[in-house]
Amino acid sequence: MIRAHTVEQVRAAEADLLARLPEGTLMQRAAHGLAHAVVDLLGSGAYGRRVLLLVGSGDNGGDALYAGALLARRGAQVEAWLLSDTAHERGVAALRAAGGRVRHREVTRSGDGRRAASSTCGYDVVVDGIVGIGGRPGLRPAAAAVLDALAGIPVVAVDLPSGVDADTGELEGPHVTADLTVTFGTHKPCHLADPAAAACGAIHLVDIGLDLPEALLEALQPSDVAALLPRPVPDAHKYTRGVVGVRAGSATYPGAALLSVSGAACGLAGMVRYDGDDPVLDLVRAAHPEVVGPGRVQAWVVGSGSAAGAESALRASLADAVPLVVDADALAFADLVAGRPAVLTPHAGELGQMLGEEREVIESAPLRFARRAAEQYDAVVLLKGRRSVIARPDGRARVTLSGTPWLATAGAGDVLGGLVGALLAAGLDPFDAASVGSWLHGAAGTLAAQRGPIVASDVAVALPALLGSL
Ligand SMILES: NC(=O)C1=CN([C@@H]2O[C@H](COP(=O)(O)OP(=O)(O)OC[C@H]3O[C@@H](n4cnc5c(N)ncnc54)[C@H](O)[C@@H]3O)[C@@H](O)[C@H]2O)[C@@H](O)CC1
Ligand SMILES: [K+]
Numbered sequence: 524m525i526r527a528h529t530v531e532q533v534r535a536a537e538a539d540l541l542a543r544l545p546e547g548t549l550m551q552r553a554a555h556g557l558a559h560a561v562v563d564l565l566g567s568g569a570y571g572r573r574v575l576l577l578v579g580s581g582d583n584g585g586d587a588l589y590a591g592a593l594l595a596r597r598g599a600q601v602e603a604w605l606l607s608d609t610a611h612e613r614g615v616a617a618l619r620a621a622g623g624r625v626r627h628r629e630v631t632r633s634g635d636g637r638r639a640a641s642s643t644c645g646y647d648v649v650v651d652g653i654v655g656i657g658g659r660p661g662l663r664p665a666a667a668a669v670l671d672a673l674a675g676i677p678v679v680a681v682d683l684p685s686g687v688d689a690d691t692g693e694l695e696g697p698h699v700t701a702d703l704t705v706t707f708g709t710h711k712p713c714h715l716a717d718p719a720a721a722a723c724g725a726i727h728l729v730d731i732g733l734d735l736p737e738a739l740l741e742a743l744q745p746s747d748v749a750a751l752l753p754r755p756v757p758d759a760h761k762y763t764r765g766v767v768g769v770r771a772g773s774a775t776y777p778g779a780a781l782l783s784v785s786g787a788a789c790g791l792a793g794m795v796r797y798d799g800d801d802p803v804l805d806l807v808r809a810a811h812p813e814v815v816g817p818g819r820v821q822a823w824v825v826g827s828g829s830a831a832g833a834e835s836a837l838r839a840s841l842a843d844a845v846p847l848v849v850d851a852d853a854l855a856f857a858d859l860v861a862g863r864p865a866v867l868t869p870h871a872g873e874l875g876q877m878l879g880e881e882r883e884v885i886e887s888a889p890l891r892f893a894r895r896a897a898e899q900y901d902a903v904v905l906l907k908g909r910r911s912v913i914a915r916p917d918g919r920a921r922v923t924l925s926g927t928p929w930l931a932t933a934g935a936g937d938v939l940g941g942l943v944g945a946l947l948a949a950g951l952d953p954f955d956a957a958s959v960g961s962w963l964h965g966a967a968g969t970l971a972a973q974r975g976p977i978v979a980s981d982v983a984v985a986l987p988a989l990l991g992s993l
Pocket of ligand 2: 583651652653655681682684685
């Protein structure tokens with residue numbers, strides 16, 4: 524499991540450790556990890572390579588300076604630009620002692636920063652030590668101009684890309700866009716949640732020995748998914764493995780029925796039932812001969828392509844008192860499910876309608892709005908996007924790290940709904956069902972897209988091979 528802790532949690536853990544360790548130990552650990560990561564990124568060692576450090580006033584700049592000193596001792600040509608009036612003094616001294624060059628703000632602020640940059644181009648890597656967890660979101664104009672002038676050079680962010688909001692993953696104004704982010708002690712929410720996560724590049728975690736409390740945000744890894752997957756016990760029969768019912772699709776949108784059923788029929792539940800118009804049931808049976816008609820189920824999947832029938836389908840499903848997946852058209856009636864075990868699966872546009880916000884507003888703060896919706900609707904919310912967010916009413920959340928942009932294809936959400944329904948029927952709680960289903964969906968899409976562009980049904984087809992690999 525990847526766990527992300529807030530700045531407050533990190534500060535508390537650091538304070539505890541700082542009190543017990545010789546001064547500077549944590550920063551040395553951070554700097555060593557950072558220097559190693561920069562060498563790895565450079566590929567052919569540090570010797571003779573040109574490294575530019577952008578240094579702010581705090582300890583984030585201190586990390587960069589000490590790492591720069593280590594790189595200089597390995598033969599790199601290291602130059603630090605101090606972008607604030609003050610900088611970590613011992614870090615500056617260490618860099619100078621190792622043969623690095625230090626230029627002051629007055630130099631780097633000449634003109635709009637462009638002159639300084641153009642006179643010193645040819646860097647192999649830029650190390651962003653402007654601000655870390657102590658920074659306010661956004662960048663000062665001078666820092667933003669320097670970054671503009673350095674565009675095109677690989678950037679390694681120290682702890683986090685300067686300018687992003689560490690705790691929310693939101694962006695307010697200019698920020699660094701990194702190729703690699705080297706973070707310390709634990710991930711922060713900005714490393715997992717979009718839009719900031721998209722500015723982090725690859726993420727490398729350096730262990731500095733922090734003893735951390737429970738995290739409110741996490742991301743499943745393949746081993747976590749494998750551990751949570753339902754597996755048939757030796758004496759299983761189809762009913763003990765769970766029956767998932769699908770109330771999706773209509774005469775107008777039969778494809779939604781077929782795709783929802785294809786996700787539900789992933790093999791993780793013992794049986795799939797379809798409840799809908801007879802002509803649609805005939806189509807479903809032709810494609811999935813194992814699917815049977817209505818009856819008792821352990822979970823319902825409701826809403827996709829149900830058109831005008833969404834409300835009655837949702838009410839009928841609620842009468843069974845089993846867990847539900849509520850998707851698409853049924854999301855308009857999501858307040859009916861409050862307090863019931865349920866997973867709501869909106870995309871940003873649908874969540875916007877549920878919360879009275881524009882789609883762009885939701886996309887600018889997916890973690891915040893997924894949490895708000897989970898609390899307001901008293902249900903698990905799976906907000907679909909590049910980095911899907913799964914939130915519980917108590918604020919705990921997970922982010923899905925699997926996936927590919929090729930999954931942005933019609934009907935992919937129907938497959939996801941069916942898959943989450945199968946996991947609910949098999950006995951996973953709504954939070955696990957939503958986060959495992961979302962991870963499997965992303966990974967199946969990635970697997971399918973290795974052969975070329977995909978459509979939604981390819982995602983369902985890839986599921987057995989993916990599940991086998993787990
Ligand atoms: N505290 C510790 O034990 C450790 C801290 N470490 C490093 O220390 C960092 C935190 O250091 P600090 O608490 O000194 O804080 P930062 O270095 O993140 O920045 C705080 C400073 O930046 C200024 N600032 C705030 N927002 C700004 C903005 N938008 N633009 C420009 N300047 C801005 C503030 O005036 C303040 O002086 C971590 O991110 C990490 O890199 C690591 O060395 C590991 C150990
Ligand atoms: K930084």
